[in-house]
Amino acid sequence: MRDPNHGSWVASLAAGRGNPDGTGMIGVAPEAQLLSVSLGFPGSASTVPFTEQVVDAMKWAVDNGADVINLSFTTNTLDWDESWDEAFLYAFEHDVVVIVAAGNRGSGTSMIGAPATIPGVLTVGGVDQTGVASTGASTQGITIGISAPSESLLGISADGTLRSWDGTSGAAPIVAGAAALVRAAHPDLDAANVINRLIRTAVPVPDMTRTPDPLYGYGLLDAEAAVTASLPVVAGNPMGDLEEWIRVYRRADAPEQPKPEPSSTPVAVPPLPAVEQPAEPGSPLLPTPESLRYGTLPLLALTVPGILIALGVTAAARRIRLERGRRTPTP
Structure with missing residues (x-):
């Protein structure tokens, strides 16, 4: 109206x-x-x-x-x-x-x-x-x-x-x-x-x-x-x-809210640890302390007992054969 x-x-x-x-x-x-x-x-x-x-x-x-x-x-x-x-x-x-x-x-x-x-x-x-x-x-x-x-x-x-x-x-x-x-x-x-x-x-x-x-x-x-x-x-x-x-x-x-600007403040990064100095040069044919520690010595620890066991078996077998030869009568 x-x-x-x-x-x-x-x-x-x-x-x-x-x-x-x-x-x-x-x-x-x-x-x-x-x-x-x-x-x-x-x-x-x-x-x-x-x-x-x-x-x-x-x-x-x-x-x-x-x-x-x-x-x-x-x-x-x-x-x-x-x-x-x-x-x-x-x-x-x-x-x-x-x-x-x-x-x-x-x-x-x-x-x-x-x-x-x-x-x-x-x-x-x-x-x-x-x-x-x-x-x-x-x-x-x-x-x-x-x-x-x-x-x-x-x-x-x-x-x-x-x-x-x-x-x-x-x-x-x-x-x-x-x-x-x-x-x-x-x-x-x-x-x-x-x-x-x-x-x-x-x-x-x-x-x-x-x-x-x-x-x-x-x-x-x-x-x-x-x-x-x-x-x-x-x-x-x-x-x-x-x-x-x-x-x-x-x-x-509603208006879109502006995204925050990326910060330009530098980020502090801790320094890397100092590089170890290389060992003194030596002959490649001679073992180094590291190769002895992690290679040669463990190998010997496993190989020598095996060799010793094998030699012991061979010597025992030779004695057994000699004993059998002495007991066998000559025809």
Whole structure:
């Protein structure tokens, strides 16, 4: 929806204060202070690309003290510009609750698109007056965290007139107003626990097939229970961790780290041992001490006993023959 009154309708649902005479409209958190930021959607007269506008708006809101940021717009793609990584991380690192509209099937958004797909945001789906998921004023998807009314809503136009309108652009600021009430009642809670209170106190819908459900998330918003219920503190954002998502899914796009330059420092090598001086020259026919130690002497040690044994056998055989000759009679 690109009606110029769109922002006024959104703001009045979140924090309308009414008029002193009792006319006008009271929003969910009438005492909340508003920071209004206008975005020029693609196709508008804006000279700044839409993705850059979102980055600048997020950072400006955080720097000016926003505790809750409501984004009542969507895109027709699951992915988002990488510059949004830094912008949404900036909000999360400064403990800001980010509420996002799921989008409307009736306006041509057939599936949930960014920024409703960004981990860590609380995505809001829409229901009709009976509490059933709206067929025209809400999309469906696994990133929906909670549901709120999105049909027959009221809003104050810029000229002060009351207007009836539809869409998750109105469901989101209802939840954003509830988040403001929780932050006011529990100033010690961080953004993760504010979101946890909103979804854990949501009212289950009979049509829900699981929790979270692709149509209803954790159920229908119960602002009073979100403010008053007693819940344990959680350590992390139940809607996901954008920093971890970036670490896992942006790794392939990370610039290659330069390899370290080889060191030019010379390596100290220990000196080689001194060369032994050659022995004095002698005759090649005479044995050297080395040849005697490792060649001649071992050979003699094995050969001489063999020779001695052989000579002893020969001498013994000769004596035996002589003895036999003496005993033999002469014919």
